[in-house]
Amino acid sequence: MEKAIKKYMPIFVFPTLAAFIIGFILPFILGIWLSFCEFTTVTDAKFVGFSNYIKAFQDPDFLHSFWFTALFAIVSLVVINVFAFLLALALTQKMRGTNIFRTIFFMPNLIGGIVLGYIWQLIINGVLAKYNTALALNEWYGFWGLIILVSWQQIGYMMIIYIAGLQAIPGDIIEAAQIDGANPIQRLFKVTLPMMMPSITICVFLSITNGFKLFDQNLSLTAGEPSKLSELMALNIYNTFYGRVGWEGVGQAKAVIFFIIVVGIGMWQLKATRAKEVQQ
Amino acid sequence: MKMKRTLSWVGTIVFTILGLIYIAPIIIVLINSFKNKVYINLEPFKLPSAETWTGLSNYASAINQYGFLDAVGWTVFITVGSVLVILLCTSMCAWYITRVKSTFSSAMYALCAVSMVVPFQMVMFTLSLVADRLRLNTPWGIIIIYLGFGAGLAVFMFCGFVKSIPLEIEEAAMIDGCTPLRTFFTIVGPIMKPTYISVGILETMWIWNDFLLPYLVLDINKYKTISIVVQYMKGSYGRVDMGAIMAALIMAVIPVIIFYLSCQKHIIKGVAAGAVKG
Numbered sequence: 001m002e003k004a005i006k007k008y009m010p011i012f013v014f015p016t017l018a019a020f021i022i023g024f025i026l027p028f029i030l031g032i033w034l035s036f037c038e039f040t041t042v043t044d045a046k047f048v049g050f051s052n053y054i055k056a057f058q059d060p061d062f063l064h065s066f067w068f069t070a071l072f073a074i075v076s077l078v079v080i081n082v083f084a085f086l087l088a089l090a091l092t093q094k095m096r097g098t099n100i101f102r103t104i105f106f107m108p109n110l111i112g113g114i115v116l117g118y119i120w121q122l123i124i125n126g127v128l129a130k131y132n133t134a135l136a137l138n139e140w141y142g143f144w145g146l147i148i149l150v151s152w153q154q155i156g157y158m159m160i161i162y163i164a165g166l167q168a169i170p171g172d173i174i175e176a177a178q179i180d181g182a183n184p185i186q187r188l189f190k191v192t193l194p195m196m197m198p199s200i201t202i203c204v205f206l207s208i209t210n211g212f213k214l215f216d217q218n219l220s221l222t223a224g225e226p227s228k229l230s231e232l233m234a235l236n237i238y239n240t241f242y243g244r245v246g247w248e249g250v251g252q253a254k255a256v257i258f259f260i261i262v263v264g265i266g267m268w269q270l271k272a273t274r275a276k277e278v279q280q
Numbered sequence: 281m282k283m284k285r286t287l288s289w290v291g292t293i294v295f296t297i298l299g300l301i302y303i304a305p306i307i308i309v310l311i312n313s314f315k316n317k318v319y320i321n322l323e324p325f326k327l328p329s330a331e332t333w334t335g336l337s338n339y340a341s342a343i344n345q346y347g348f349l350d351a352v353g354w355t356v357f358i359t360v361g362s363v364l365v366i367l368l369c370t371s372m373c374a375w376y377i378t379r380v381k382s383t384f385s386s387a388m389y390a391l392c393a394v395s396m397v398v399p400f401q402m403v404m405f406t407l408s409l410v411a412d413r414l415r416l417n418t419p420w421g422i423i424i425i426y427l428g429f430g431a432g433l434a435v436f437m438f439c440g441f442v443k444s445i446p447l448e449i450e451e452a453a454m455i456d457g458c459t460p461l462r463t464f465f466t467i468v469g470p471i472m473k474p475t476y477i478s479v480g481i482l483e484t485m486w487i488w489n490d491f492l493l494p495y496l497v498l499d500i501n502k503y504k505t506i507s508i509v510v511q512y513m514k515g516s517y518g519r520v521d522m523g524a525i526m527a528a529l530i531m532a533v534i535p536v537i538i539f540y541l542s543c544q545k546h547i548i549k550g551v552a553a554g555a556v557k558g
Contacts, residue, residue, distance in 0.1 A: 001451055002380050005460045009376065012460075016373035016431050017388070022414065023428020024395050027406035034406065041409075094284075095291040103544060104299040110540050110547075112489030114507040115532045118514060118525060119305050122312065126324035152305070157551065164552045213399050216491045220511065237401045238492075252405060259402040266397045 035252040040245065052253035061228050062254060065236035072143060072232060073211030076150050080207050081200070084155045088162035089188075102163070106156035113153075117220025120149045124221075135222055142222035142230030149217055154210065158203045165199030166192070205269040212262055233258055306533060313338055313530045317523030338523035339531070342513075345521075348528055351509040352535075358419050358494065358505065359487045362426035366483050367476055370431050374438030375468055379450075389439060395432035400492060403429075408496040417499045425497055426487055434479050437554065441475040442468070474549075481543070481550035488536070506532050 005012075035052055039045035056062055087105060091098045108116070121135065124145045128134050135141050169192065177191045193200075215234040218224070224231040224239065231239065237258060240251035311327060312320050319332040326332075342348045377385035407425070411417055416424055445468065453463045469476075491507040500508060510532060513525050540547060 001447075001454055004454060005376060005380050008460045009380075012372045012376035012464075013388070015369040016427065016435070019369070019424050019428035020391070020395075020431050021428070022410060022416075023407065023425045024398075024403065024431070025391070027403035027410055028398065030406040030410070031403055090291065090295070093288070093291065095288045095295070097292050097295065101295045101299055102548075103541075104302055106548065107303070107537065107540060109551075110485060110489075110536045111533055112491065112507050112536075114491050114511050115489075115529055118510060118529055119309050122320070122324055122526070123305055123308060125321070126308075129321075152302070160548055160551055213401075215401070216489075216507070219491075220514070234399070234401050238404075241405050248405065255399075255402045255405070258399055262399050263397055 031252055032256060034249065035256045036249075038246075038249045040248060048249065052249040053257070055247075055250045056253045056257060059240075059250070059254075061231065062233075062236055062240075064229070065231045065233050068139075068143070068229075068231070069212055069214075069233045072146060072214070073208050076147055076154075076211045077204060077207045079147060079151050080154050080158055081203055083151065084158035084203065085162050085200075087155065087159045088166055091159070092163055092166050102156075102159070105159055108153050109157045111153070113214075113216025114220045116149055116153055117217045120145060120152075121221055124148070136225035139222075139226060139229035142225065145221055146214070146217060146230075146232075149221060150210070150214065153217075154207060158207065161199055161203055161206075162196070165196050169195045201269065201272055205265075208265060208269075209262060212258075212265065233261075309526055309529050309533075313523070313526035315523065315526075317521055320522040320526060334523065338527035341521065342524040342527040342531065346509055346513055346524060346528065347504065348506075348509055348531060351504045351506050352531070354419055354503050355488060355505040355507075358422055358426075359484055361419075362423045362430070362487050363480055363483045365423050365427050366430050366434050367480055369427055370434035370479075371438045371469070371472060371476065372464060373431075374435045375442050375464055377435075378439050378442040389435070392432040392435040395429075396436065400429075404492065404496055407493075411497045417497055419498070419503050422494060422497050425493070426483075429493070430483055430486065433554070434483065437479050437482075438472065438475055441472055445471055475553075477546050478550035478553045481547050482554045484539075485547075 034045060036047060036049060037045040038048045038052070091102055091105075111119075124141070125134055128141060133141070135145055173191060173195070174187060177187050182190065213234060214232055215238070218230070218232045218235045219238075222230040224235055228236070228239070233254075237251055237254045240247050240254055244251075308324065312324055314334065314336075315328045315332045315338075316334045317338065323332075373388070377388050407429075411421065411425055414421070416422060449471075450463050450467060453467045454460070458466070489507065490505075491511065494505045495508050495511070498505075498508075500512075504512065506528075510525070510528050513528060514520060
């Protein structure tokens with residue numbers, strides 16, 4: 001059978017392979033090469049070694065955006081997951097209307113980042129205007145604004161994953177704990193939470209990578225105002241490419257650093273999940 | 281027993297209030313979309329009065345001055361086109377690389393897994409150069425880019441499902457004289473329907489809302505998607521027409537809500553499936 005299928009390789013594989021080369025492999029390799037070059041267009045690329053990377057690490061805006069992003073990722077991770085878990089717990093109880101509530105909490109997740117950003121810009125600026133200030137005046141307004149925005153967007157999503165996890169816990173385990181005399185709080189911490197570890201690792205991973213990769217919402221809500229202080233890494237890289245002539249190489253070097261950070265988080269996550277899987 | 285019932289009612293009431301707060305941002309934007317643009321920034325939380333009410337004129341200016349309907353058209357075209365192409369090509373590719381064991385197959389699988397982790401910023405500059413060189417900067421060309429960039433997740437999810445299909449069914453079909461193509465389209469395709477729906481929904485959500493990829497790849501003087509128009513309305517310096525923006529935000533949200541309410545079950549299933557795989 002394999003031989004028969006093999007003859008059809010061009011039809012089955014080539015369209016995807018060709019598009020994959022154009023859309024991913026070629027830009028990726030070119031990107032790594034260009035991070036070692038100085039250029040404005042690819043034709044005038046000149047090899048310069050590690051100088052782009054050195055410039056990237058010497059750029060105070062980039063370093064600031066790194067810490068700002070790391071803090072943002074951690075805070076959003078905690079806020080999103082705590083609320084999502086509580087919602088999932090509440091909405092798996094016997095109660096009227098749980099399905100409607102799930103529908104409502106999930107909905108913002110489907111709205112695009114740019115649109116979300118402008119929806120919240122109106123509201124947050126409306127509130128801040130009462131105190132005679134605005135989003136563009138202080139980077140911490142932007143920071144908490146973004147936290148509110150991504151929480152609104154992603155709590156419903158994580159809630160769905162947690163609900164799936166909660167429903168997969170076999171009822172007899174909870175019942176056994178109940179018979180053994182465990183109170184609701186003990187049941188939550190000693191039975192439910194340990195059983196939920198796979199869902200928790202998935203959600204933690206998703207929210208931390210989402211936090212690091214966030215771009216559209218940042219661009220639309222604050223656009224880095226005031227003076228680049230509310231820039232997350234992705235936006236900083238974008239602005240280096242398209243805002244500073246002659247810095248394209250540095251932008252590409254920053255992009256490679258960014259890629260390594262995101263992959264690093266991915267690897268760490270994989271290890272953590274593997275460790276948990278052994279225990280089960 | 282009685283206490284449990286009252287508790288459940290209290291829960292329902294609390295969550296009704298929470299739910300209303302949750303959708304309040306959209307309602308506020310909706311209310312503002314009917315106000316004269318001058319008043320939107322001044323008093324965003326007030327209901328429109330006789331003085332501030334402008335009816336549908338904000339919607340008219342979003343459509344007439346900013347070409348919002350063209351953007352909707354292009355967004356629909358790009359999303360539907362890309363999703364159909366992705367579903368067809370990647371499912372075929374996934375079936376091939378799971379059934380034919382070779383170095384090429386495992387390399388392809390590994391590359392797809394890697395591509396899911398790569399942030400878009402890593403390739404955005406070079407991708408837009410490549411797209412420009414190959415003249416893929418049209419809504420037709422961008423479909424190829426989406427196939428390439430979205431292939432990772434799709435191939436990965438299809439492979440996961442193909443592995444669970446018993447080989448005997450396909451073998452029987454091929455012994456009976458089916459070519460691999462016919463086996464794929466008459467036997468494997470229908471079995472994979474649930475995965476087609478999950479992948480289709482994940483890719484639709486991504487492509488419909490995507491901003492940066494079309495913004496960098498498309499020739500935006502000619503073709504704009506919804507996200508690009510919204511960003512363009514706000515980001516272009518000079519006069520910012522808040523009224524038209526509010527109307528555009530509402531018109532951008534409505535199709536999404538309709539889509540969500542009409543295939544909610546599939547969406548939630550698809551999201552859960554994608555999250556576990558990713």
